[in-house]
Amino acid sequence: MASSSDPTLERLANSVLQPGFEGTTAPDWLRRRIAEGLGSVVLFARNIETPEQVAALTASLRAENPDLIVGIDEEAGDVTRLEAWTGSSRPGNLALGAVDDIDLTERVAHDIGRDLHAAGVSLNFAPSADVNSNPLNPVIGVRSFGARTDLVSRHTAAWIRGLQEAGVAACAKHFPGHGDTVVDSHYGLPQVTGSAEEIALTALPPFIAAMEAGVRAVMTAHLVAPAYDPDLPATLSHRILVELLRGDLDFQGLLVTDGIEMGAVTDRYGIDGATVKAVAGGVDAVCVGGESAEEATVDLLSTALVKAVLNGTLPEERLVEASGRVTEFARWSGERSRAVARAMERSDIGLVAARRAVRVRHRPGTAPVTLPLTGAPHVVELSPTMNLAVDGHTPWGVADPLRDLRPGTTSVRLTEPELTHTTDVLTDAALTPATGRDLVVVVRDAARHRWMTDTLTRLLRSRPDALVVEMGVPAGDALGAAHLITHGATRVSGIAAAELLAGAGA
Structure with missing residues (x-):
């Protein structure tokens, strides 16, 4: 029997881990681990400063292993790592679904892939193939192409084609579908209550479309489907x-976990126990490091896998199989990563898509408001707490781009605690500064946040002529004198809305 220090088992265990790390240069421990067989690394916003810096970082990592898999979660839209500090230059999936132009979706994904390839990334944990059939979903929302299975299916396939034609592998997520849930799996365990027949009709078709488009990887969902x-x-x-996935659907590519440190699985099994059970259950690669980005985490998980083989919890042939799939994927991605990368090029395709995604509604029974606005407005942005998939530093909103177009625009951003604990904040920060001026109220998934809808109601009671901009999932009737829907809160979506309000842009 192999010993707990068996180098072969340790190398196998290292090969199926996909850790993150701190800093914008490669730490010594990570270089050493790559030399010892670590198969992948994952980049987060904390690792990225400039295109040149991240390209140098990935090159330094591949100096240890030319076939190293470099992963990232670059959905664009609200979930961006490459542009976390500036906001994404491309809209997210919901905006693309709203436009419903397959060619546009493919072009946007190719644009993302081109930048990722130039940065040295070989695996992108995108797109979300989830059908957002529950509008109260706290973690998918604008990350989905929409609430209709057929629409999500065709755009999932187009997005994958565009990305992979640029030389970067796509990863359809979150199997078997995270759209019909009301619990955020970062914190708890969601449940999909539909029957097998219902799931097969509503949630699985986008994943089937992804496989037909040649997707190289699939990411699992931390949820229970009874x-x-x-x-x-x-x-x-x-x-x-x-x-189901390997057998009935015949998927033969790389199977990756969602972040293994998420509460949905660690609350019950621990991060090490969840890792062992995931590989034993059929996963090939374990993604970790969003919150647990130290070498100690890699030690813990690698040791747990080795011990599980030694005590019979994890069959060695299963670990060998998982490692083999990682190696096979690495050969495919390594060949493309070594292709001559073009420098990141500036493209306006993202702004074009964002402009096409904006919709303007008017409240029934009221005269349509004429846009553009005639003066510099006061903008009130109601800011919710975002789920952990969205980097907290990523800028969003309409006020800044509108100020660029209409100098003199003023703004305030309000949160639930401020509105709950501060007396007269709406009067002092929202209504009084808007006296004699247009008032623009910006919300983000208002239907999911009672405090936001209550605040919006109070503002519209005092200012029924206010304009409302929804930057999340639209729901319900049009509100305000005009209701703009951007289908996402990315930077270009804010610019597109500001252009409509100010009468600028193409």
């Missing part, structure tokens, strides 16, 4: 990963 497995989350479930 119709398939009443006991284990999908990430850990042999029934879902092997019998």
